[in-house]
Amino acid sequence: MIVLQVIVSGLLLGAVYALFSSGLTLIWGMMNVVNFAHGDFVMLAMYIAFFCWTGLHAGPALSVPLAAGGLFLLGVIVYFGLIKGVMRGPMLAQIISTFGLALLLRYSAFWAFSANFVTLPGDLVGGTIIVGSLRIPASRLVAGLVALLLTLGMHLMLTRTMLGSRMLAVAEDRQAAMLVGIRPDPMQALAWGLGAASTGIAGALIALFYYISPTVGESLVLIAFVVVCLGGFGSVPGALVAGLLIGVIESLSAYWVGAVYQDAVVYALFLAVLWIRPQGLMGTL
Amino acid sequence: MLKLSRRSLGRMALAVPMVAPVFSIGRALAAPTVKIGAIFPLSGNAGSAGQGLQRALGVAIDIVNNAHPDLKALPLGPTAGLPGLDGAKVEVTFADHQGNPAVSQSDALRLITQDKVIAMTGCYQSSCTLTASAVAERYGIPFVAGESSAPNLTERGFKWFFRTTPIGTNFGEAYGNFLAGLAKTGHPVSSVAIVNENTDYGSSTGDAIAAGLKKYNLNLALRIPYNANATDLSSEVLQLKKANPDTVIFVSYTSDSILYIKTMQTLGYKPPVVIGDDSGFSDPAFVKAVGNLAQGAVNRSSFGAGKEGSTSWVVNQMYEKAAGHALDDTSARGMNGFLVLCDAIDRAGSTEPAKIQAALRATDLSADQIMIGYNGVKFGPDGQNQLASTLLVQLRDTSWDVVWPESKATAALVLPFKG
Numbered sequence: 001m002i003v004l005q006v007i008v009s010g011l012l013l014g015a016v017y018a019l020f021s022s023g024l025t026l027i028w029g030m031m032n033v034v035n036f037a038h039g040d041f042v043m044l045a046m047y048i049a050f051f052c053w054t055g056l057h058a059g060p061a062l063s064v065p066l067a068a069g070g071l072f073l074l075g076v077i078v079y080f081g082l083i084k085g086v087m088r089g090p091m092l093a094q095i096i097s098t099f100g101l102a103l104l105l106r107y108s109a110f111w112a113f114s115a116n117f118v119t120l121p122g123d124l125v126g127g128t129i130i131v132g133s134l135r136i137p138a139s140r141l142v143a144g145l146v147a148l149l150l151t152l153g154m155h156l157m158l159t160r161t162m163l164g165s166r167m168l169a170v171a172e173d174r175q176a177a178m179l180v181g182i183r184p185d186p187m188q189a190l191a192w193g194l195g196a197a198s199t200g201i202a203g204a205l206i207a208l209f210y211y212i213s214p215t216v217g218e219s220l221v222l223i224a225f226v227v228v229c230l231g232g233f234g235s236v237p238g239a240l241v242a243g244l245l246i247g248v249i250e251s252l253s254a255y256w257v258g259a260v261y262q263d264a265v266v267y268a269l270f271l272a273v274l275w276i277r278p279q280g281l282m283g284t285l
Numbered sequence: 286m287l288k289l290s291r292r293s294l295g296r297m298a299l300a301v302p303m304v305a306p307v308f309s310i311g312r313a314l315a316a317p318t319v320k321i322g323a324i325f326p327l328s329g330n331a332g333s334a335g336q337g338l339q340r341a342l343g344v345a346i347d348i349v350n351n352a353h354p355d356l357k358a359l360p361l362g363p364t365a366g367l368p369g370l371d372g373a374k375v376e377v378t379f380a381d382h383q384g385n386p387a388v389s390q391s392d393a394l395r396l397i398t399q400d401k402v403i404a405m406t407g408c409y410q411s412s413c414t415l416t417a418s419a420v421a422e423r424y425g426i427p428f429v430a431g432e433s434s435a436p437n438l439t440e441r442g443f444k445w446f447f448r449t450t451p452i453g454t455n456f457g458e459a460y461g462n463f464l465a466g467l468a469k470t471g472h473p474v475s476s477v478a479i480v481n482e483n484t485d486y487g488s489s490t491g492d493a494i495a496a497g498l499k500k501y502n503l504n505l506a507l508r509i510p511y512n513a514n515a516t517d518l519s520s521e522v523l524q525l526k527k528a529n530p531d532t533v534i535f536v537s538y539t540s541d542s543i544l545y546i547k548t549m550q551t552l553g554y555k556p557p558v559v560i561g562d563d564s565g566f567s568d569p570a571f572v573k574a575v576g577n578l579a580q581g582a583v584n585r586s587s588f589g590a591g592k593e594g595s596t597s598w599v600v601n602q603m604y605e606k607a608a609g610h611a612l613d614d615t616s617a618r619g620m621n622g623f624l625v626l627c628d629a630i631d632r633a634g635s636t637e638p639a640k641i642q643a644a645l646r647a648t649d650l651s652a653d654q655i656m657i658g659y660n661g662v663k664f665g666p667d668g669q670n671q672l673a674s675t676l677l678v679q680l681r682d683t684s685w686d687v688v689w690p691e692s693k694a695t696a697a698l699v700l701p702f703k704g
Contacts, residue, residue: 219330
């Protein structure tokens with residue numbers, strides 16, 4: 001029975017990875033810009049959730065929309081203030097600029113919130129659900145369900161709406177999109193805004209069961225890159241599948257092989273998959 | 286599609302250590318100042334512990350540089366500055382290693398060659414102390430570690446390295462002795478699990494604890510090494526749940542300690558005895574974040590504020606004024622290490638590293654002359670303080686009460702772990 005619990009824990013962890021990576025997929029897939037500040041966006045959203053609780057005694061019902069709105073705004077500001085200009089520069093400038101943004105956000109957080117670790121009360125979303133010998137934390141279940149809904153929503157938006165088609169057109173060929181009358185700037189700003197907003201939702205939900213500190217994004221961001229890469233660049237459902245897969249593999253390998261070897265197992269499998277399918281599980285070449 | 290070349294990734298990796306800030310506190314007066322370097326994790330995952338240590342050193346600088354008649358028991362308490370150096374003030378240059386041993390190494394090099402510090406202290410994480418003290422050894426600069434407890438640090442045959450804190454072997458002995466005592470009072474301690482993070486601190490302390498358990502004929506049922514930066518610890522907790530030991534000893538830093546307690550709660554796992562090996566459990570952030578889920582946890586500590594008016598009580602008041610919370614064990618150990626170093630510089634009456642080294646070797650402080658609960662400070666040939674000792678404390682509400690050894694206990698031990 002314990003193995004079943006390990007798998008369930010892995011799936012719940014994987015859903016968090018997927019949730020965390022969804023915004024990155026959108027920005028990476030749409031803009032071909034690697035957002036190194038992604039983890040720090042999540043960190044900011046976690047602090048929004050924390051201050052919603054300490055200041056207003058409000059749970060995720062308020063903090064999730066607030067974090068989504070706040071981060072949407074931040075995404076748009078970052079696009080117009082930083083990315084738009086840097087996109088014209090060399091590739092290295094693009095990489096270092098979001099890296100610089102990440103450090104700016106992280107060290108500003110150290111200054112503003114101190115290095116202390118804080119947490120939200122564990123029972124903001126209904127404690128733990130017990131099914132037989134299985135224990136499922138409600139907060140993680142909610143995060144998992146939101147990950148599914150968010151993935152579905154984003155996928156439908158990109159593939160079924162005019163807005164999505166326009167965004168994809170800009171991603172495909174900026175010049176050609178302009179020729180057919182699509183203004184690329186609003187589309188790309190929207191991609192950054194939506195990507196950041198979904199990161200906001202992820203952060204506010206992850207804050208329910210994780211610790212919050214200025215460096216928390218740093219420990220989560222690497223796995224987000226792996227998830228996006230494994231799922232296929234720009235493929236939103238791919239990120240979901242990859243997130244779940246990595247979560248389960250991590251949990252099972254930590255349980256069977258040992259916690260110190262879990263990363264080795266995950267990355268070995270990751271490289272093996274990329275060797276067979278360089279475009280990722282659900283990406284296209 | 287964005288492609289990252291190997292070179293661009295390499296450049297990014299190089300950019301990381303460059304952001305480590307360096308800044309000074311202390312008083313730079315016209316009178317000669319004594320420059321000491323202090324390297325701590327002021328940011329990064331252990332940032333809260335590092336900042337606590339920085340505040341503690343701030344209080345220690347105040348104690349050394351200004352006259353405090355109420356601290357007459359401390360060698361440099363009642364006087365202003367270092368009397369042995371005509372009242373010279375100490376000035377500390379802080380550097381941030383972010384929890385990265387490579388950054389710690391380059392920080393040490395910079396402090397010695399550019400800032401010209403005459404002695405050093407630090408670095409919290411043993412892995413970072415390991416690299417920084419190796420640089421100090423090469424340059425012949427005295428290094429006093431106040432809080433890094435991996436036993437191997439003083440097993441390297443270094444001539445310039447001194448350590449005031451108790452170490453893994455002391456803790457192993459203490460836990461073994463404590464648990465063997467518990468067994469006699471009817472508490473089951475037939476199996477013990479050690480869960481240790483896998484850097485220098487966790488691994489070597491885990492080894493020392495395993496040796497301590499063996500000495501007292503206690504059964505080590507399970508040992509789980511793990512990565513302190515892990516994003517999820519469910520599998521580790523489930524491994525514990527399956528093995529079901531009577532006692533679990535966590536050798537963990539702050540973020541992972543918090544994550545363990547939260548995960549144990551969600552997975553409904555409560556071993557009868559939970560022991561935290563200082564670091565993470567002693568971070569004030571731990572009690573603030575998960576104190577309500579960790580009631581009854583046992584922890585090791587060397588600091589207790591003690592009776593009103595005592596040296597430790599006065600120091601605790603000063604720290605509380607500066608930090609807004611009581612002095613924690615880690616910060617107290619760091620502060621003590623720094624004060625011992627300042628005392629040696631004062632006795633050396635010189636800023637020459639060799640004379641300070643000789644004074645450190647001659648250090649002989651009694652329990653009354655320090656602000657922490659050791660039996661005193663006297664270094665062995667390996668640089669380890671032979672009078673270092675440890676207490677065990679238990680979490681009740683938001684404070685840690687001394688429960689072991691009985692001679693120093695201020696409260697009775699209450700088991701099992703409540704969670």
